[in-house]
Amino acid sequence: MADDTLARRLSAQLLSGEPATDPVVVAERLLAIQGQDPRGARLAIRARSTGLASADVDRALTDRSLLITWLNRGTLHLVRSEDYGWLHALTTPQLFTANATRLAQDGVSPAAADRGVATVERALADEGPLTRTQLRERMDTAGVPTAGQALVHVLLLATLRGLTVRGPMLGREHAYVLVRDWLGEPARVDRDAALAELARRFLAGHGPADERDLARWAGVTLRDARAGLTAIAQELVERGELVDLASKPGPAALPPPRLLGSFDPLLHGWRSREPILGSHQGVVTSDGVFRPFALARGRAVATWRLAAGRVSIEPFAPLSRPVAAALECDAAEVERFLAVRP
Numbered sequence: 130m131a132d133d134t135l136a137r138r139l140s141a142q143l144l145s146g147e148p149a150t151d152p153v154v155v156a157e158r159l160l161a162i163q164g165q166d167p168r169g170a171r172l173a174i175r176a177r178s179t180g181l182a183s184a185d186v187d188r189a190l191t192d193r194s195l196l197i198t199w200l201n202r203g204t205l206h207l208v209r210s211e212d213y214g215w216l217h218a219l220t221t222p223q224l225f226t227a228n229a230t231r232l233a234q235d236g237v238s239p240a241a242a243d244r245g246v247a248t249v250e251r252a253l254a255d256e257g258p259l260t261r262t263q264l265r266e267r268m269d270t271a272g273v274p275t276a277g278q279a280l281v282h283v284l285l286l287a288t289l290r291g292l293t294v295r296g297p298m299l300g301r302e303h304a305y306v307l308v309r310d311w312l313g314e315p316a317r318v319d320r321d322a323a324l325a326e327l328a329r330r331f332l333a334g335h336g337p338a339d340e341r342d343l344a345r346w347a348g349v350t351l352r353d354a355r356a357g358l359t360a361i362a363q364e365l366v367e368r369g370e371l372v373d374l375a376s377k378p379g380p381a382a383l384p385p386p387r388l389l390g391s392f393d394p395l396l397h398g399w400r401s402r403e404p405i406l407g408s409h410q411g412v413v414t415s416d417g418v419f420r421p422f423a424l425a426r427g428r429a430v431a432t433w434r435l436a437a438g439r440v441s442i443e444p445f446a447p448l449s450r451p452v453a454a455a456l457e458c459d460a461a462e463v464e465r466f467l468a469v470r471p
Contacts, residue, residue, distance in 0.1 A: 133368075
């Protein structure tokens with residue numbers, strides 16, 4: 130990948146240039162942040178902002194600015210609440226078949242799945258926000274299978290039907306809520322307009338890119354990705370074989386050395402991770418797990434882990450003194466960011 134393309138992508142990702150000062154601003158730029166690892170989602174915001182703590186993300190979830198739910202590719206994502214409706218309409222219909230298959234594999238019949246969804250809906254309507262543990266108890270009482278992954282896939286079905294999302298934090302646990310109670314009745318979604326917005330917002334946080342990058346990231350068909358990009362063609366500029374929003378400023382300088390969390394968005398926006406990970410792809414990601422890693426001059430140079438509140442950095446090769454010192458400083462910031470919790 131050309132250095133110019135890498136620099137532009139890092140700028141689009143808010144990893145270089147002016148950092149955000151609000152978790153919602155980060156979510157607006159990236160559109161959807163992988164959220165199956167709660168710490169990783171919060172660290173994605175940390176790396177793109179200044180002056181925040183993990184508690185600020187919790188507050189945004191509790192004040193209804195942000196939410197987490199299954200969207201793009203059937204993976205949990207952190208998004209702005211105002212983006213939920215149209216993203217749900219575009220990226221979830223294609224997930225029903227796989228969900229039905231997994232429910233059957235986990236011993237949940239269609240009738241039991243329907244009973245489970247009805248149980249979740251009734252419990253949330255009657256009792257307000259409830260955690261996954263509390264919803265498991267309600268489903269166990271109703272005789273709905275919850276062993277193994279059955280609980281997860283019943284909860285997924287409820288979200289695919291547009292009934293629930295993960296909204297407020299209850300202490301350190303994330304609670305489910307009814308969409309209609311938390312966000313109000315959903316507005317009608319114009320599919321063509323939504324595809325255009327998807328393309329525009331994807332490029333804002335990931336451009337330069339192409340139609341196949343968009344299709345893979347959002348979990349939509351290549352036809353839909355092309356339709357979205359065609360709808361905003363007058364807003365685009367070609368950069369080699371890729372496109373970007375013409376209105377975006379030029380790229381900032383490469384970011385200083387920085388620690389990124391697990392499942393960081395930098396590894397999910399494009400078909401190839403090679404420009405970032407190089408020969409270390411098998412170290413950073415394997416079997417669907419994405420480890421925390423360190424970035425220097427736009428490339429991965431180490432992995433890291435957190436134990437007993439302290440960061441430990443594991444370089445791929447000896448680091449220069451300036452890079453090592455910068456990463457140690459950022460490690461202290463990670464520790465501070467995660468420690469400030471209610």
